[in-house]
Amino acid sequence: MENAYERGKALSERHNPGLEETLEARYGALLPGMPQDLISFVYGQHYDRSGLSLRDRSLATIAALTAMGGQTAPQLRIHIAGGLKAGLTETEIAEAIWQMSLYGGFPAAINALNVALEVFKEDRYGGD
Numbered sequence: 001m002e003n004a005y006e007r008g009k010a011l012s013e014r015h016n017p018g019l020e021e022t023l024e025a026r027y028g029a030l031l032p033g034m035p036q037d038l039i040s041f042v043y044g045q046h047y048d049r050s051g052l053s054l055r056d057r058s059l060a061t062i063a064a065l066t067a068m069g070g071q072t073a074p075q076l077r078i079h080i081a082g083g084l085k086a087g088l089t090e091t092e093i094a095e096a097i098w099q100m101s102l103y104g105g106f107p108a109a110i111n112a113l114n115v116a117l118e119v120f121k122e123d124r125y126g127g128d
Helices: 004-015 019-027 034-046 054-068 070-085 090-099 106-125
Strands: none
Touching (some): 019 034, 054 070, 054 090, 070 106, 090 106
16 A cells, blocks of 8 residues: 555646655755655645545635635646646636635735636646
8 A cells, every 4th residue: 555655746746747846946955855745745645535536626725725815826826737637627717716706805816817827828838
């Protein structure tokens, strides 16, 4: 049986390819083991749980990050891209973001929509 890190690594590579390497390059020297801990805990324990599909977990994460406000833009970008990989449509993502305008406010939702538009463009056209 795989451990949480192995499950998390496999899932994170499908959902957010290169995440561990990015975390290692940015934070590894400052916090040794942090990237592996995050992969194990977030992807190997939480995202890999039964009860919700990865698609649904992605939608819930996008909604939560939207309601938290503009400071979450980098994480929102990662999770919108992952949500598309998990099968969410652009419309579903946009509607979830707009629904959060009731809870996080219109500025938070508009900021998240702007992030979504950038990710959608990158997904369609490879970055430009």
